[in-house]
Amino acid sequence: MIKVMIVDDDPMVAEFNKRYVELVAGFHVEYVVHSASQALKILDTEDVDLLLLDIFMPGINGLELLVQIRQMSKSIDVIVITAACDSNNIKKALQFGAVDYIIKPFEFERLNAALSAYQGLSNLMDDQERLSQIELDQCILYKEQPTSIQLPKGIDRNTLTITWRKIKELEQGFFSTEEMAKYVGISRVSMRKYLEFLRQIGTLQLELIYGTVGRPIYKYRCINSVNNCIQRYL
Secondary structure (H helix, E strand, C coil): CEEEEEECCCHHHHHHHHHHHCCECCEEEEEEECCHHHHHHHHCCCCCCEEEECCCCCCCCHHHHHHHHHHCCCCCEEEEEECCCCHHHHHHHHHCCCCEEEECCCCHHHHHHHHHHHHHHHHHHHHCCCCCHHHHHHHHHCCCCCCCCCCECCCCHHHHHHHHHHHHHCCCCEECHHHHHHHHCCCHHHHHHHHHHHHHCCCEEEEEECCCCCCCEEEEEECCCCCHHHHHCC
């Protein structure tokens, strides 16, 4: 299990990132902190494998924290997740050893791809003492992307395929979790996981529908039936 620390001064963003990470199998968020000083205090006595690090923070910023981590000589990898999109910050982060750089706002698919690539390289390093150039290129340069990528925990590829097929048959009509669960033949609780996943990758939209009688209810609607990113999951 890859142990993760999230460092972001915005509690809402930190929680958002935590939920995203926990959708990916093989990762566990051990700590969520909101300042570099908090992170350093924990890292002084505890070990983590991966930091998800913001740059813009009061006090010690993310790049300064990254430098201090390198000076600690600990085997900690860093993925920068920040709104900073200027070339200077990006260049510095990469020079200081960040393994990836994600610009806010981002979709789940981008973080999932970063974590999957990191996990692939980590597993490769653990399993083999010597690596070929092709193996390194696949993990580091992303020259050969797989036709499908890792799905979040609790999501089955076959069920996702059936769900997506049913959604497209509705021709962008509204549907509830319960309705789609009946179409596919799984429980409402299970179906909610699939629909929320499709919403997170930008395929569905959740809207409040007002009927003529009774309370309004939330229903999903397909907003991108030709979304190419979903093909990577099917």
